[in-house]
Amino acid sequence: MTISFHHHFREGDYVFNIIMRSIIDHGYKNLTLAPSSLTNVMNDIVVEAIKKGVVTGITSSGMRGSLGDAVSHGILKNPVIFRSHGNRARAIESGDIKIDVAFLGVPNTDDMGNANGMDGVAAFGSLGYALIDAQYANTLVLITDNIKPYPNTPASIKQTQVDYIVQINEVGNPDKIGSGATRFTKDPKELKIAKMVNDVIVNSDYFKNDFSFQTGSGGAALAVTRFLRTTMIDKNIKAAFALGGITKPTVDLLNEGLVAKVMDVQDFDKGAAESMKDNPYQQEIDASWYADPANKGAMVDKLDVAILSALEIDTKFNVNVMSGSDGIIRGAIGGHQDAATAKLTIISAPLVRGRIATIVPEVTTVITPGDSIDVIVTEVGIAINPKRQDLMAQLKNVPGLPLYTIEALQEKAEKIVGTPKPLQFTDRVVAVAEYRDGTLIDVIKQVKE
């Protein structure tokens, strides 16, 4: 039996623990857990459920902390399957994931199940990832702390899909759902990287009226949005849409008229979550619409520029966002593989983090293939995928944008940190990573004690 949850409450989630506690206490066994992702607040109870034989299989975007550590040490019977957000939608639509019961927490619903994520104490904005579960689960249970008068609109989840509604005291902790006001980073390294990312974008042929972009939620990504704003005003360029996980600085661009539409699959901060209900141009999209490679057309197919992060990048431009430098699972695919199909995919990352090189001869785990990566931006300079000679021509003479080969950046990193010993793994596979089309891209093995 397969059960699912969404992770829109992120670190403020109460629903997951309440439901899992009840499932464990009722003595269920051999369940497959298929949430959109797993946050730290879910770790302890998942580890307990695995130890008691309640959960024997997991498919997720990612995992981290004590759960990632336990899985990397071989606690789970079956290998975890990691899927991107677009791939999860594909897998559910195609029947690769068959959800028996979806338990979806919502900050409001009426007594028939018309619900959205935009309003209420525990509002988180877009219900993007959960909408797939709502549409395809055999049985759908909504859990809420806020029953509204019938009929409740806008209805992101509709009464036609809902079997049960359960009222509890609190579905989430609003202070931990999204980060508060996002501050402009003061880290000089992040600022330098962000400025160079901006230089790459605005000096490429993609920077023209009606372009589109996706940024992440990290410090550098937020700073890129600010730099991009200034350049868009200076050059009088407006974007057709911003896509993906949305932050307040992106909503600000919408309100200033610099971006025509925000296509919103999740909201990373309060500002973005709260503005959705008042802004018809901040459009909620589900994970399939966002990024499913097997439906009749996903938004990422129209995406011009994507700015993504990385734990490791290798000299073949492959990216790892899943396993740490110690080989232990500590990340999530998220929309990485999906957004990386953009026409200009930029990875922004520091050359080294502490004594760990970011650019390495070979990544520990391949998550996003090098063929979909176009430019790497570090604080010392950029590297362009040699398959993109067109970008090479556009970017080779930009002041303040030193161009290196990826091999030269790798050597620079190794010179700073030294040569690490190779990691030791056993032969047992503890997790498999799929590419967004459902094919196998890499496996993660159990770490040696």
Place this chain on the structure above:
Amino acid sequence: MEIKKTAIAGTLESSDVQIMLTQGTDGIVFDLVSDVVKQFDEAIKKTINQVLSEYDVQNVIVKVVDKGALDMVIKARTVAVVQRALDIVDEPKWEVL
């Protein structure tokens, strides 16, 4: 050279290393904790051993708490802690530096 007193150098900040030397009788004995132990345990010991041998320290207990320090940081902290442990902070051994 003999360790004259227990000494410590460095902090527990990210990218730093804290090294403590105490008197030993059984060669150079390491107690190493590191965020990057899987990749760099031998590299860290090699750097510290090199500095110890330049000061001709043969019997010592070396407690290392490493927070991902780069090699040059480890070397600098080791020089500092050895000078303190040998009670020669006023007479730096310039040829080692």
